[in-house]
Amino acid sequence: MNTALADPPRHLALPVFNDNFKAAAHHATQDTALLGALDGSIVKRDYARRASLAADLPDANGLRQLAGNIKAHTLDHLDYYLELLENNVIAAGGKVHYAASAQEANALVVAIAQAGNCRLVVKSKSMVSEETELNAALEQAGIEPLETDLGEFILQIDHDHPSHLVMPIIHKRAADVGRVFEKYFKAPFTDDPATLAELARVYLRKRFNEADMGISGVNFAIAETGSIVLCTNEGNGRMCTSRPRVHVALMGMEKLIPSLADLPVFLKLLARSATGQPLTQYNNIVTGPRRPGELDGPDEFHLIIMDNGRSHILASDYRDTLRCIRCGACLNACPIYRKVGGHTYGSVYPGPIGALITPLFNTLEMHKDLPQATSLCGACYEACPVKINIPEMLIHMKGDLVRTGITSRWEKMIFWLWSFSLRYPITYRMGQKMQQFMMRRAPSRDGWISHIPGPAAGWTAARDFPRPGKSDFRALWKQHQQQKARAGADRD
Numbered sequence: 001m002n003t004a005l006a007d008p009p010r011h012l013a014l015p016v017f018n019d020n021f022k023a024a025a026h027h028a029t030q031d032t033a034l035l036g037a038l039d040g041s042i043v044k045r046d047y048a049r050r051a052s053l054a055a056d057l058p059d060a061n062g063l064r065q066l067a068g069n070i071k072a073h074t075l076d077h078l079d080y081y082l083e084l085l086e087n088n089v090i091a092a093g094g095k096v097h098y099a100a101s102a103q104e105a106n107a108l109v110v111a112i113a114q115a116g117n118c119r120l121v122v123k124s125k126s127m128v129s130e131e132t133e134l135n136a137a138l139e140q141a142g143i144e145p146l147e148t149d150l151g152e153f154i155l156q157i158d159h160d161h162p163s164h165l166v167m168p169i170i171h172k173r174a175a176d177v178g179r180v181f182e183k184y185f186k187a188p189f190t191d192d193p194a195t196l197a198e199l200a201r202v203y204l205r206k207r208f209n210e211a212d213m214g215i216s217g218v219n220f221a222i223a224e225t226g227s228i229v230l231c232t233n234e235g236n237g238r239m240c241t242s243r244p245r246v247h248v249a250l251m252g253m254e255k256l257i258p259s260l261a262d263l264p265v266f267l268k269l270l271a272r273s274a275t276g277q278p279l280t281q282y283n284n285i286v287t288g289p290r291r292p293g294e295l296d297g298p299d300e301f302h303l304i305i306m307d308n309g310r311s312h313i314l315a316s317d318y319r320d321t322l323r324c325i326r327c328g329a330c331l332n333a334c335p336i337y338r339k340v341g342g343h344t345y346g347s348v349y350p351g352p353i354g355a356l357i358t359p360l361f362n363t364l365e366m367h368k369d370l371p372q373a374t375s376l377c378g379a380c381y382e383a384c385p386v387k388i389n390i391p392e393m394l395i396h397m398k399g400d401l402v403r404t405g406i407t408s409r410w411e412k413m414i415f416w417l418w419s420f421s422l423r424y425p426i427t428y429r430m431g432q433k434m435q436q437f438m439m440r441r442a443p444s445r446d447g448w449i450s451h452i453p454g455p456a457a458g459w460t461a462a463r464d465f466p467r468p469g470k471s472d473f474r475a476l477w478k479q480h481q482q483q484k485a486r487a488g489a490d491r492d
């Protein structure tokens with residue numbers, strides 16, 4: 001076994017917003033505003049729409065398998081494809097930088113901005129920049145970062161952080177946004193989405209023209225051509241990469257695909273899985289800076305390829321998590337995410353994939369509740385366009401909790417007793433009888449027990465438990481078999 005958890009990185013690779021999933025989940029389930037936002041959100045709509053659009057594809061499952069295989073192949077030959085990408089970016093006139101950690105990536109961006117005398121930086125949506133907390137690093141260096149994706153802009157001016165990989169403000173309602181804009185723009189309150197979007201559009205358009213540098217994420221990096229691919233729905237990505245003098249693209253080192261011919265496979269799957277669209281509105285392929293004779297594009301193009309714990313994951317049993325294209329489909333499908341929202345996970349990567357990778361990036365000890373944040377229903381695996389078997393890996397990670405000695409003695413003892421009782425019919429029956437005996441004596445009303453003491457107290461904290469009957473399944477089964485035998489004997 002090669003667990004990524006035995007030897008965690010020295011620094012925490014991801015920012016931590018809370019490290020107590022259970023307490024945060026309890027709080028989230030009492031938050032009626034959050035429940036209202038999640039209930040009326042487009043998460044459910046997109047999940048349903050995704051299923052109907054998948055039916056458009058002649059062989060959706062075959063396409064998922066192909067996408068998973070391409071990603072697995074790229075990860076197996078990552079050194080080769082990284083070198084190929086680097087050579088082709090340089091051949092196209094760009095510069096390539098490698099960052100071992102989030103701190104190094106931020107320092108590189110700041111150095112490029114300072115070298116180019118850049119004061120205002122416009123950003124398109126990038127989960128990697130959330131991972132590195134790039135905005136804080138830029139501000140510290142006296143450089144103004146401005147988010148231009150509408151959701152990210154709202155979060156920035158509200159000093160909040162994303163709760164979904166694709167829809168960062170899923171936890172806010174239109175009225176919440178109205179109050180944020182009322183304060184920021186000193187404008188009359190409105191919760192009309194079109195008016196709110198127009199306010200932001202007018203403001204951002206002016207700032208695009210003033211910006212010296214644009215920062216983007218990378219949806220895919222094509223090794224064969226040295227290009228990066230950006231998929232957005234708002235067109236802001238295009239403004240960030242073509243208007244300012246300097247363009248910096250920031251990517252995790254797993255974002256590679258081998259060739260241009262592979263791209264349609266991912267474009268077909270990404271939009272369908274993320275937002276239930278056949279294709280994202282704007283799909284940009286950016287190759288190097290502006291060439292002589294071209295009308296737009298930056299003078300400088302820099303690609304920063306960041307590790308930040310990924311090589312550690314690559315060498316572990318959890319390599320498949322690096323196939324993730326951050327589409328968010330597993331979040332939309334997950335019954336737990338849909339009840340507690342993204343902030344509960346305490347990480348920039350929430351939902352089922354976040355429950356897996358957050359402990360891998362940081363430490364399992366710090367995020368020991370996250371592998372338990374699953375019903376193991378398999379909906380995330382069904383939804384994943386690159387076939388990451390999240391439930392199987394979560395079970396493996398639960399094993400790591402025991403193997404690395406993080407599980408409490410109390411829990412270990414309970415599971416030992418349980419497995420012991422399941423091992424032999426006699427111990428199983430005895431255990432069942434004991435349970436029945438105790439539960440029948442617990443105070444109950446109308447056949448329901450409202451409080452069970454000890455380790456099962458969590459069950460009755462949220463729901464009642466049915467009082468066991470006098471007879472159990474085995475006795476009923478025996479009785480049924482005897483009746484059948486008697487009826488057979490009477491017939492004969």
Ligand code: SF4
Pocket residue numbers: 165273323324325326327328329330331353380383384385386387388
């Ligand atoms: S794990 Fe799969 S479904 Fe979840 S975000 Fe990544 S690619 Fe999408």
